[in-house]
Amino acid sequence: MPVGIDDISFYTANFSLDLQELAANNGSDAAKYTVGIGQERMSVPGADEDVVTMAANACVPLLEGMAQRGEGTNAINTILFATETGIDQSKAAGVYLHSLLKLNPRCRVVELKQACYSATAALQLATAWVARKPQEKVLVVASDIARYDRQTPGEATQGCGAVAMIVSANPRLVALDPETGIHTEDVMDFWRPNYRSTALVDGKYSTKVYLRCVRSAWQDFQQQSQLQFGNFDYFCYHLPFSRMAQKAHNHLANGNAHELSAQALEDQISSSLIYNRITGNSYTAAMYIGLISLLDNTALDLAGKRVGFFSYGSGSVGEFFTGTLVDGYQSMLHSEGHQSMLASRKPLNYAEYQTMYGFEVPVDGGDHAFAEQTNGKFRLAGISQHKRLYEAR
Numbered sequence: 001m002p003v004g005i006d007d008i009s010f011y012t013a014n015f016s017l018d019l020q021e022l023a024a025n026n027g028s029d030a031a032k033y034t035v036g037i038g039q040e041r042m043s044v045p046g047a048d049e050d051v052v053t054m055a056a057n058a059c060v061p062l063l064e065g066m067a068q069r070g071e072g073t074n075a076i077n078t079i080l081f082a083t084e085t086g087i088d089q090s091k092a093a094g095v096y097l098h099s100l101l102k103l104n105p106r107c108r109v110v111e112l113k114q115a116c117y118s119a120t121a122a123l124q125l126a127t128a129w130v131a132r133k134p135q136e137k138v139l140v141v142a143s144d145i146a147r148y149d150r151q152t153p154g155e156a157t158q159g160c161g162a163v164a165m166i167v168s169a170n171p172r173l174v175a176l177d178p179e180t181g182i183h184t185e186d187v188m189d190f191w192r193p194n195y196r197s198t199a200l201v202d203g204k205y206s207t208k209v210y211l212r213c214v215r216s217a218w219q220d221f222q223q224q225s226q227l228q229f230g231n232f233d234y235f236c237y238h239l240p241f242s243r244m245a246q247k248a249h250n251h252l253a254n255g256n257a258h259e260l261s262a263q264a265l266e267d268q269i270s271s272s273l274i275y276n277r278i279t280g281n282s283y284t285a286a287m288y289i290g291l292i293s294l295l296d297n298t299a300l301d302l303a304g305k306r307v308g309f310f311s312y313g314s315g316s317v318g319e320f321f322t323g324t325l326v327d328g329y330q331s332m333l334h335s336e337g338h339q340s341m342l343a344s345r346k347p348l349n350y351a352e353y354q355t356m357y358g359f360e361v362p363v364d365g366g367d368h369a370f371a372e373q374t375n376g377k378f379r380l381a382g383i384s385q386h387k388r389l390y391e392a393r
């Protein structure tokens, strides 16, 4: 019985900053961003959006689809919420999500963390659960806001986004294979202590560790699976910035794909990079936004095509796994909704970006209502006595 991703959708913040605007104001050459790291824009969250509202907004098309098909949501009895932008040290963000989506109370909810990797842990746990209980479905959510100190090399790679996936038996989108390659190594390439709102990163070292991890996870994958590099049609990599995927793909191909031209290698990843270029890094969600980008932006029928995924979380854990596109997967896509959401983001000038970057959630325990900056179905209405107040529109 195949198990995998039955439906997938993503959401990003309502505002964006063009990296040309960033470069014009911080003295960088814009080509360093557009060519050197391969990014054009970053999504910037408003004060009334956070990982919960982005996650809930990412879930809307999935739940609407289920309602239209008369499926109902009672089969969803587990929510796995992956994030490294936690809003509470105790309560799982997924419990707020469960409430906003009005899901069945007979549902287990938990939050997972291991930098950008934890959505993949969630996906693998979900497939194992569904394999055991095929009548049940798992909602896997990845939602993050990538934030670095101002005027640091990481600033241009900021961004945000959320992905929601329904994991089920007999999936209508991607059937996942059980064999995976895994590599864990204790390194300090990127981390965020509890007392900081911005990540600390040893940037160039982090790119080296990422590449080392691709190779190690692939080597383990080859011990677990008969599949060779030539058996794959497309690849999706974790996307801190799009050039990283190009480097990783060339690194993996080196020694594995002598017969493929540089163009052929580029064709295996280029569609997966399109959305990331204009949203920026979204940590746990990034690779899965890459998958959606591949599906939304490839005119060819991908049914039967095999995709290789490399998920990387600093610190570090990496996993290489695979999936095959299912016949008729096109009926499950939400391409128009994704594209109109991206097109409707409000561009910020540098001053507006500085103001939005400077916003900090009040921590005084008072009653604070947040202005309506955003237009998603769900928003963070305010904070009162240290409690987050969400609302649906």
Ligand code: CAA
Pocket: 029, 030, 031, 032, 033, 035, 036, 037, 116, 153, 154, 155, 156, 157, 189, 190, 201, 202, 203, 204, 206, 207, 210, 238, 239, 240, 241, 244, 281, 283, 312, 313, 314
């Ligand atoms: N025109 C064209 N290219 C240019 C250029 C110009 N004018 N100026 C510079 N470049 C090129 C450089 O040659 C370089 O290319 P190569 O990597 O191919 O050599 C590229 O642009 C970047 O230039 P620098 O190395 O000088 O850039 P930097 O010092 O400013 O830092 C970075 C780059 C380390 C990635 C930094 O953006 C960073 O710290 N980012 C955050 C950390 C990160 O994303 N790490 C990725 C791996 S960790 C991970 O994946 C987890 C995660 O999500 C964070």
